[in-house]
Amino acid sequence: GAGVSQSPSNKVTEKGKDVELRCDPISGHTALYWYRQRLGQGLEFLIYFQGNSAPDKSGLPSDRFSAERTGESVSTLTIQRTQQEDSAVYLCASSPLAGGEQFFGPGTRLTVL
Amino acid sequence: GIQVEQSPPDLILQEGANSTLRCNFSDSVNNLQWFHQNPWGQLINLFYIPSGTKQNGRLSATTVATERYSLLYISSSQTTDSGVYFCAVEWRDSSYKLIFGSGTRLLVRP
Numbered sequence: 284g285a286g287v288s289q290s291p292s293n294k295v296t297e298k299g300k301d302v303e304l305r306c307d308p309i310s311g312h313t314a315l316y317w318y319r320q321r322l323g324q325g326l327e328f329l330i331y332f333q334g335n336s337a338p339d340k341s342g343l344p345s346d347r348f349s350a351e352r353t354g355e356s357v358s359t360l361t362i363q364r365t366q367q368e369d370s371a372v373y374l375c376a377s378s379p380l381a382g383g384e385q386f387f388g389p390g391t392r393l394t395v396l
Numbered sequence: 397g398i399q400v401e402q403s404p405p406d407l408i409l410q411e412g413a414n415s416t417l418r419c420n421f422s423d424s425v426n427n428l429q430w431f432h433q434n435p436w437g438q439l440i441n442l443f444y445i446p447s448g449t450k451q452n453g454r455l456s457a458t459t460v461a462t463e464r465y466s467l468l469y470i471s472s473s474q475t476t477d478s479g480v481y482f483c484a485v486e487w488r489d490s491s492y493k494l495i496f497g498s499g500t501r502l503l504v505r506p
Contacts, residue, residue: 316493325482325496339491372437381492382426387439 285309287388289375295394296365304360304391308377315358316376316385317350326374332358333381365395398423398487402497409473409504417468417500419483427486428459429494430468434479442468442481473504 288307296302308315317329328342332352343349347365352358362369372392376385399422409415419428430442443450443457445466450457454473459466470477480501484494 314492318494325498326484326494328493328495331491331493339493341491342493374439376494378492382486384427384429384441384444385494386441387431389436389438392437 287375287377287386289373289388289391291391292389293392293394295396297396298367299364301361301363302365302393304362304373304393306358306360306375306377306388308356308358308375309379309386310356312377312379312386313355314378314381314383314385315352316378317358317360318374318376320372320374320390322371329360329373331381362393365393367395369393370395398425398485398489398495400483400485400495400497402481402483402500404500405498406501407503409502411473411475411504411506413473413504414469414471415473415502417470417481417483417502419466419468419497421464421466421483421485423464424488425461425464425485426488428461428466429484430457430466431482431484432477432479433482433499439482470502473502475504475506478502478504 315332318326331339347363350360372390374390376387427446432440447461480499484496
């Protein structure tokens, strides 16, 4: 079956603009996660959804970052007033249930000029 | 919080050689996953292994949860094995998020 998909694959934006990143999890997966990977580093957790609720938002770096999930499916990560330090690859993962094996999408590479 | 340390940070092998990658973690975990990040950035699931030993072709992994480490074995390495290998744990005291090590960067030369 289809894996996790993300769009766009690449996004270049100017400092101060807002961006939206989309994640389509594997069908039927109830848990969805967002991570960020800065160049040459490991992944940092941002937010976790169980269904449409976000029990853990502890990794969101600032109030410029927000995320939502609808229909227990697609999720959108929004970054307002982007800064250069937001440049990174944003990865989405899903799992059949909370605590299960996580499967990752290909990521969105965000570059803030 | 929990610390996840991977070693070695970098590894260069000649094609056909074997290697062992290590992941140490500082507290009890519910789950552990190994990933291969290929040169295009895609994270590929290798093992979901909270404890015990699993094998998949030339790769195998062992997690000894009571001693807080996991090992990834690569045998008869191939150039396509090149990339970064990440260990990630689900800490028992957190939500279901994964906490990643900093990775082992592997280069396999022909």
